[in-house]
Every structure is written in C-alpha cells, then in structure tokens.
Amino acid sequence: MTNQSWFERALAVIPGGVDSPVRSFASVGGVPYTVVSGEGAYVTDVEGTRYIDLVQSYGASLLGHAHPEVVAAVREAAGRGTTFGAPTPGEVVLAEAMTSRVPGLEQVRFVSSGTEATMSAVRLARGVTGRDRVVKFDGCYHGHSDALLVAGGSGVAQLGLPGSAGVTAGAVADTVVEPYNVVPTLDETVAAVLVEPVAANMNLVAPQSGFLEGLREECDRVGALLIFDEVITGFRVDFAGASAYLGVTPDLWCFGKVIGGGLPIGAFGGRRDILASLAPTGPVYQAGTLSGNPLATAAGLAVLARVTPALYEDLSARVARFAHDLREAIEGAGLFARTPVVGPLTGLYLAREPFEDPVDYATSRECAQNGLYREFFHAMLRRGVALAPGAYEIMFVSMAHTDEDLARVVSAAASAATAIRHP
Numbered sequence: 464m465t466n467q468s469w470f471e472r473a474l475a476v477i478p479g480g481v482d483s484p485v486r487s488f489a490s491v492g493g494v495p496y497t498v499v500s501g502e503g504a505y506v507t508d509v510e511g512t513r514y515i516d517l518v519q520s521y522g523a524s525l526l527g528h529a530h531p532e533v534v535a536a537v538r539e540a541a542g543r544g545t546t547f548g549a550p551t552p553g554e555v556v557l558a559e560a561m562t563s564r565v566p567g568l569e570q571v572r573f574v575s576s577g578t579e580a581t582m583s584a585v586r587l588a589r590g591v592t593g594r595d596r597v598v599k600f601d602g603c604y605h606g607h608s609d610a611l612l613v614a615g616g617s618g619v620a621q622l623g624l625p626g627s628a629g630v631t632a633g634a635v636a637d638t639v640v641e642p643y644n645v646v647p648t649l650d651e652t653v654a655a656v657l658v659e660p661v662a663a664n665m666n667l668v669a670p671q672s673g674f675l676e677g678l679r680e681e682c683d684r685v686g687a688l689l690i691f692d693e694v695i696t697g698f699r700v701d702f703a704g705a706s707a708y709l710g711v712t713p714d715l716w717c718f719g720k721v722i723g724g725g726l727p728i729g730a731f732g733g734r735r736d737i738l739a740s741l742a743p744t745g746p747v748y749q750a751g752t753l754s755g756n757p758l759a760t761a762a763g764l765a766v767l768a769r770v771t772p773a774l775y776e777d778l779s780a781r782v783a784r785f786a787h788d789l790r791e792a793i794e795g796a797g798l799f800a801r802t803p804v805v806g807p808l809t810g811l812y813l814a815r816e817p818f819e820d821p822v823d824y825a826t827s828r829e830c831a832q833n834g835l836y837r838e839f840f841h842a843m844l845r846r847g848v849a850l851a852p853g854a855y856e857i858m859f860v861s862m863a864h865t866d867e868d869l870a871r872v873v874s875a876a877a878s879a880a881t882a883i884r885h886p
C-alpha cells in the first residue's frame with residue numbers, strides 16, 4: 464500500500480487523517496508519508512522510502528529511533544507488567560536521575576504528557592500563591608490545555624489560528640499574553656510566569672541576554688512563581704537542561720519528550736516546599752492512572768543513563784557546524800537563510816531578502832509566511848530528507864545523526880534551494 468492509500472484510509476476514520484495536527488501536511492500541502500519503522504537518524508515509510516529524519520518525534524527521541532538499549536529496557540519492563548496502580552522503582556530512579564542533574568530541582572511528579580505537566584504546574588502555582596493570573600508569551604507552546612492554548616506556536620500557528628474554538632472566554636480570562644524577549648511589568652495578581660527558556664515552537668528563538676534574568680527578578684519582586692517549560696529543552700539543550708545552561712533557576716519546571724525515551728510521559732517539579740502543596744500532602748489535586756508508567760520510565764532512564772555531558776558537547780559542536788554549512792549551502796543557491804543555534808537546537812528560516820534572526824513571534828511569522836518553507840520542505844523530502852511539515856518547528860538532530868548524515872542534508876539543501884530558486 465502507498466502513502467496515498469494509507470492516508471485515505473486514515474482520513475475515513477481519523478479526523479484529518481492525523482492524531483496531532485502538526486503531523487498533517489495542512490500548511491505545506493500534499494500527502495504525509497506514513498512511517499513503518501525508524502532506525503537511528505532514519506525513518507522508512509510504507510513505500511520503502513528511507514528519509515534522514517530531522518523530526519525525531521518533535522524532540523522526543525534524543526538517541527535516534529529504536530536505540531538498542533532503549534528497546535531492550537522497554538522489552539524487559541514490558542515482561543514484568545506494564546502498569547500496576549502502585550508505586551514502582553522506575554519512577555523513583557528516574558526522579559533521582561532528574562533531580563540530581565538539574566540544580567534546584569528537588570522533586571518531580573510524573574504525568575503522561577507535556578500538556579499535563581504545564582497544566583498541573585500552573586494549577587500548583589495558583590494553589591500555592593492564591594492568585595489567578597498566568598503570564599505566557601506569544602508564540603510559546605505549552606500543550607493543548609484550555610488556558611494555555613491562546614497564542615500558542617507550533618500547530619496552532621501553522622494553521623493560522625489565534626487559539627482554539629471550544630475554549631471559553633472564562634478559561635483564558637486569567638491568561639495574559641506578552642511578546643517574547645520583553646520583560647513585562649507584573650503586579651500582585653500574577654500567580655506565575657510560564658515561558659519556554661529557549662522558544663522552540665515558533666521556529667527557534669533564543670532568549671536575548673537579560674530576558675530570563677529579568678523574568679526572575681520581576682517574579683521575585685511581586686511574589687509570582689517562574690515556570691520554565693522545558694518539555695523540549697529538558698535534557699536536550701544540555702546534560703542538566705536549559706535552566707543550568709542559561710544560568711537562571713525557575714521555581715517550577717515542566718518536562719516531557721526526552722525523559723520518556725519515545726514513550727508517553729511528562730513531569731513537573733521544583734522546590735520541595737512548593738511540591739508539598741500537591742495532593743496527598745497538600746490541597747492541590749493532581750492524578751493519573753498511567754502516571755509514572757513503568758515502560759515510559761524504563762525508556763527514559765535508558766536514555767538518561769546513556770548520555771554524558773561530553774555527548775551533549777559533541778552534539779552541540781556537530782549541530783553548530785551543520786547549521787553553518789546549511790546556511791551557506793542555501794545562500795550559495797541565491798536564497799537567504801538564518802540557522803540560529805542554542806546548544807544542540809537549531810532552526811531554519813528562509814527568505815528572498817537578507818534578514819536578521821527573529822526575536823519573537825511577529826518576526827518569526829514574517830518568515831513563515833513568505834511561502835519558501837513549503838517549497839523547500841517538499842524539495843528536501845524528494846531528496847530523502849524529512850523536515851517537520853511546518854515552518855514553526857525546529858530541526859531535531861539526534862545523537863544518532865553522524866557527520867555524514869548531516870553532510871547529506873547539506874548537499875540536499877544546496878540542490879533543493881537551487882531548484883526552488885530556479886524552478
């Protein structure tokens with residue numbers, strides 16, 4: 464069966480043919496490839512076409528697909544039973560691995576997705592401060608809970624939506640949206656400031672110097688909690704995540720993606736005195752049948768056990784070279800590109816005129832709307848490179864991507880850029 468025929472079958476029984484809008488080709492056009500397997504840096508579709516994969520489950524897989532140690536850990540855990548409704552050693556050991564790496568992170572509570580992590584962290588912040596308002600930033604994505612979907616990046620931005628139908632005015636009445644990279648003036652009604660410490664859902668936007676420090680000071684001034692949404696950056700930007708990498712310590716952290724090693728997971732955590740307000744020790748209720756699932760914690764642990772600070776440095780160096788070469792290849796073909804880098808994270812912006820690195824959603828959107836990404840995406844796909852099907856996503860280079868894989872992406876980009884410049 465072809466990609467086309469699988470997609471038609473999917474369309475009949477799954478809305479839009481996808482279980483998450485970012486996977487659809489709605490913003491780039493065409494029919495998505497349906498994946499049957501992945502191995503390291505590569506995925507293979509139902510037609511047997513193999514792609515170098517820069518999606519990597521939107522950052523969930525740090526070691527690449529089907530890493531043998533992760534597969535073995537999941538197999539072994541599955542053989543012991545997949546869920547019990549009782550505490551398991553795996554969740555304790557994963558929590559220990561996380562808290563021992565991230566300075567200031569004393570306790571974590573596991574959930575099953577990044578969405579649940581941010582939703583629960585906000586509830587906790589409101590419960591602890593007794594305040595209602597939450598400040599978020601335009602173009603930052605914090606999952607699909609009602610209060611946080613407003614002005615979200617990623618798929619919300621791809622589809623050109625301001626937020627979502629079905630969210631009541633009441634649900635977002637206490638959400639305040641501010642531009643990224645500008646420190647807002649807060650007051651005593653603010654429970655929390657929620658931010659992606661490196662914005663990675665409006666393409667890549669690095670925090671400008673002073674932004675996160677300014678948020679820390681402003682939160683301290685009015686007694687609000689600072690929440691870092693590290694669902695992408697946690698254990699990807701660095702061995703200890705973005706807070707340690709950037710030198711600013713929040714009150715609460717949200718995690719997901721990498722810590723599940725490719726299985727569904729999320730976590731939120733912070734100082735012990737704040738987490739004490741969670742049920743059963745405190746009044747803020749939060750729960751989950753599959754929370755701290757043994758398969759997910761086993762997979763996450765296999766990943767964290769494998770990585771070392773040196774491996775992150777190595778990956779960052781490889782990504783820096785790749786980002787530089789990619790930009791040169793595209794500009795050599797007569798287009799303009801920016802490939803900002805933060806550690807091992809990199810984004811890709813394309814334009815027909817020279818431009819600067821975007822600093823917020825407005826400047827990121829200017830690039831996303833020029834139509835070039837859509838053409839480039841398909842030209843790359845035809846050359847065996849899978850980028851995310853949307854201009855607001857970043858490129859995820861896993862630890863399985865070799866210099867040769869990345870060199871192949873660069874030469875595909877040179878040829879793709881030439882093709883779309885001279886159609």
Ligand SMILES: *Cc1c(COP(=O)(O)O)cnc(C)c1O
Pocket residue numbers: 575576577578579581604605606607659664692693694695719720728729
């Ligand atoms: C992916 C993501 C989420 C949501 O996580 P899910 O597991 O998809 O619910 C939240 N915040 C950020 C920064 C993300 O990138």
